[in-house]
Amino acid sequence: MFGSIKQAAAVRPTLAACMTALMLTAYLPASQAALTLNGTRVVFDSDKRSASMIVANPSDRTFAVQTWVNTAADDTRTAVPFIPSPPLFRLNPGKEQHVQINGLPNTLPTDRESLFYFNVQEIPQASTEQGNVLNIALRTRIKLFYRPAELKDNPVARLKDLQWSITQADGKTQLRVNNPTPFHVSFARLEVKGHGQQQALPNAQMLAPLSTQTYTLDGIKPHAGLQVEFSTINDYGGYTQALTLPIQTVP
Numbered sequence: 001m002f003g004s005i006k007q008a009a010a011v012r013p014t015l016a017a018c019m020t021a022l023m024l025t026a027y028l029p030a031s032q033a034a035l036t037l038n039g040t041r042v043v044f045d046s047d048k049r050s051a052s053m054i055v056a057n058p059s060d061r062t063f064a065v066q067t068w069v070n071t072a073a074d075d076t077r078t079a080v081p082f083i084p085s086p087p088l089f090r091l092n093p094g095k096e097q098h099v100q101i102n103g104l105p106n107t108l109p110t111d112r113e114s115l116f117y118f119n120v121q122e123i124p125q126a127s128t129e130q131g132n133v134l135n136i137a138l139r140t141r142i143k144l145f146y147r148p149a150e151l152k153d154n155p156v157a158r159l160k161d162l163q164w165s166i167t168q169a170d171g172k173t174q175l176r177v178n179n180p181t182p183f184h185v186s187f188a189r190l191e192v193k194g195h196g197q198q199q200a201l202p203n204a205q206m207l208a209p210l211s212t213q214t215y216t217l218d219g220i221k222p223h224a225g226l227q228v229e230f231s232t233i234n235d236y237g238g239y240t241q242a243l244t245l246p247i248q249t250v251p
Helices: 003-009 011-019 157-161
Strands: 023-027 041-045 050-056 063-070 082-085 088-091 096-103 114-124 135-147 163-169 172-179 187-194 197-200 211-217 227-232 243-249
Touching (some): 041 096, 063 082, 088 096
Parallel strands (some): 041 135
Antiparallel strands (some): 114 135, 172 211, 187 197, 187 227
16 A cells, blocks of 8 residues: 555664664653654644644753654554654754654545554764763654544534443443544543442543444443543643533443
8 A cells, every 4th residue: 555655664764773772762751751842643634745743852962863653553564654854863952843744645544534653762962971871762652643634524523422331241340432433532531420439531542433442440330320521632732621421321
């Protein structure tokens, strides 16, 4: 499908191999990285040629920076229809760099979003005065949602269409949500409550388009009248207004 870009995708591991000698690579949350991004996610509209991010260096150190896009598998072999430019650059203290994520011809689904990841790896500049030291190359990884132009709805407006139910299987209570929409749903908060029962589900797994997700509940018994209250992360990284929906009890 993306055979024409496999050669470009292979460049990244070659560069990494040259630069990570005597270096430990780690994937850590963006809050622990020295470099910062101007967003927590990228929404790539299919009718646009590119999307852009700003990589800033508020620290007092100089870094080499490497950027690439990959899939949830987080490998270097799967070709993807995106090429960041520049893929490798120097970022001095107090400076910033615009990175343009260019889209390539593709055959991705047009009836739903597709999920990719934008990666930024910071490689500290080695000092000749330090001798043999171990430098840490930190990587920031954020979601990139490819959104087909055919999707005209507002993702936030479609949250009310999520269908919630609760059941018991193998002695465990399970909350099930069906997503009939073409959009990904990233939960900022998810809580089940009603009839004196209450349970929050921290770090609830993201809900894919046109799919069903199940969450195990501890201490919640199926009962008519239960409700789910949730908020999600919008296109700009902010939280949506809390929404409360009924939960159907399934025998």
